Amino acid sequence: MSQAPHPSALREQAILAEAIQWRAFIQVAPGDRRSVEFADRAGAEAHAALAAARLNRPIMVYGINREGRSALASVIRPNGASEMSDAIEEKKGKGSKARAMKAEAAKETAKAVRAPKPPGKRAQAEADAAAGKLPQAPDFSAETHKRFRPRLEELQALIADADIAGLEAVKINPVSSSPKALARYRDLAVIALKARAAA
Numbered sequence: 001m002s003q004a005p006h007p008s009a010l011r012e013q014a015i016l017a018e019a020i021q022w023r024a025f026i027q028v029a030p031g032d033r034r035s036v037e038f039a040d041r042a043g044a045e046a047h048a049a050l051a052a053a054r055l056n057r058p059i060m061v062y063g064i065n066r067e068g069r070s071a072l073a074s075v076i077r078p079n080g081a082s083e084m085s086d087a088i089e090e091k092k093g094k095g096s097k098a099r100a101m102k103a104e105a106a107k108e109t110a111k112a113v114r115a116p117k118p119p120g121k122r123a124q125a126e127a128d129a130a131a132g133k134l135p136q137a138p139d140f141s142a143e144t145h146k147r148f149r150p151r152l153e154e155l156q157a158l159i160a161d162a163d164i165a166g167l168e169a170v171k172i173n174p175v176s177s178s179p180k181a182l183a184r185y186r187d188l189a190v191i192a193l194k195a196r197a198a199a
Contacts, residue, residue, distance in 0.1 A: 001097050012071035014020070019063030021077060024048040036123050036129070041073060046191060047123075048076035048129035096155065125188055132195040135188035138181040148178040155182065159189045164197070 022044035024049045038044040048059035058077045062070045102129065129135060137156060140149050150174070158166045167190050174180040 015065050016070050016073055018064040018065040019071075019073075020066055021037055021064040022068070023062045023064060024051065024059055025062060026051050027057070028054070030149075030173035034123070036127055037129065043127065043130040043195070045074060045076060046195060047126050048074075049193060050126050050130075050187070052076045052078045085188060126191070129188040129191040130195055132192050133190045134183055134199060140178070140181075145178050153181055155189070157185055159193070160191050162196075164190055165195050166195075 019041070022038045022041045024036045024038070024044045024047045026036070026048075029069045036044075036047055038047065041061065045063045048061050056078045058075050059074045060075055063073045064070045123137060137152065138145075140146075140152050145152075151170075155167065155170065158170070167186055170186060172179050172183045172186065174183045
């Protein structure tokens with residue numbers, strides 16, 4: 001006989017079902033907590049996946065309803081895996097440790113809700129890409145970028161053809177500012193093209 005869902009799990013499911021906003025909550029460093037808001041869950045989780053890979057730490061995604069109540073929707077891990085809210089709830093169980101974990105998550109959510117920070121340029125670019133907006137090509141007009149211009153043109157051609165596999169196959173060694181800009185441009189383009197394909 002299956003066990004009835006815990007009341008707290010039902011409340012969280014109701015919040016997620018009515019969510020009108022989604023927030024990727026990121027702890028960049030101790031004391032440095034940031035959140036980025038999205039209109040849909042897919043965009044928040046796509047941003048969380050990129051941030052988790054970059055920071056090598058799990059990113060939490062919350063759903064927020066019209067009343068401002070929030071619930072944990074998923075945890076995106078650096079290896080690309082994710083845990084949905086019901087699976088997380090099952091793992092937590094009903095013990096005191098589970099309640100402590102849930103209380104801590106609620107505190108972090110309350111901090112993010114009370115004091116949202118405007119996204120920086122990098123976070124905004126990731127949010128735009130998750131929404132399907134292609135990134136702007138880096139400016140390689142300076143002479144220092146001269147030898148990297150052919151690679152930039154290659155990336156632009158692949159983006160124009162929406163060739164995701166081709167973009168992912170391009171090898172870029174980000175050892176200086178030019179290849180780092182190319183890698184960033186390529187990665188954002190892949191996210192945007194995948195978002196468009198999934199729409």
